[in-house]
Amino acid sequence: AQKITQTQPGMFVQEKEAVTLDCTYDTSDPSYGLFWYKQPSSGEMIFLIYQGSYDQQNATEGRYSLNFQKARKSANLVISASQLGDSAMYFCAMREGFFNAGNMLTFGGGTRLMVKP
């Protein structure tokens, strides 16, 4: 079974509007972290936002916020006031266990966001 599922292969959004990118996850570990990364066409992976499984409040970082619904196992990324520079691939990732020997990230398949002027 897929551990991280991103169901939207591609999305369009109008400049200055908000957009939500979906991410669902699957784990039996009570301790985990969820991450969003942005990959522009240049190829680098840019960290955007993090949510821990025990965090009581949704994470926010500037125009990015994470809509964390633990019972539904979803961690959707919300980008407010979209800009042309937001056009990129977006990856949701999970790290299971805080103090396991390995803390690798498991990635979803990504969502390509295209911002229209």
Add this chain to the structure above:
Amino acid sequence: DSGVTQTPKHLITATGQRVTLRCSPRSGDLSVYWYQQSLDQGLQFLIQYYNGEERAKGNILERFSAQQFPDLHSELNLSSLELGDSALYFCASSARSGVDTQYFGPGTRLTVL
């Protein structure tokens, strides 16, 4: 700029050859991770080192190996290269091996002809 550096940026080589990819983590980070991004497999974890010791292994082929040196830089060695090894190889680093965020380098794009 994440502070993680990777060299070279691009690498073109032939099947059967061996290459070495190099990574320098962010200043102070002890953990280094290697990931492979390919069109068919997506982003996959290969291997992790923490302060010079191997910490975790993922879907890394036996033809691939890595090490982390005393100055904490890391090298990923890929040998007997096949066409299917063509991919973007990322190095990431984090402060420790627990809850810290992993910051990615710019990647090395490997093309095997």
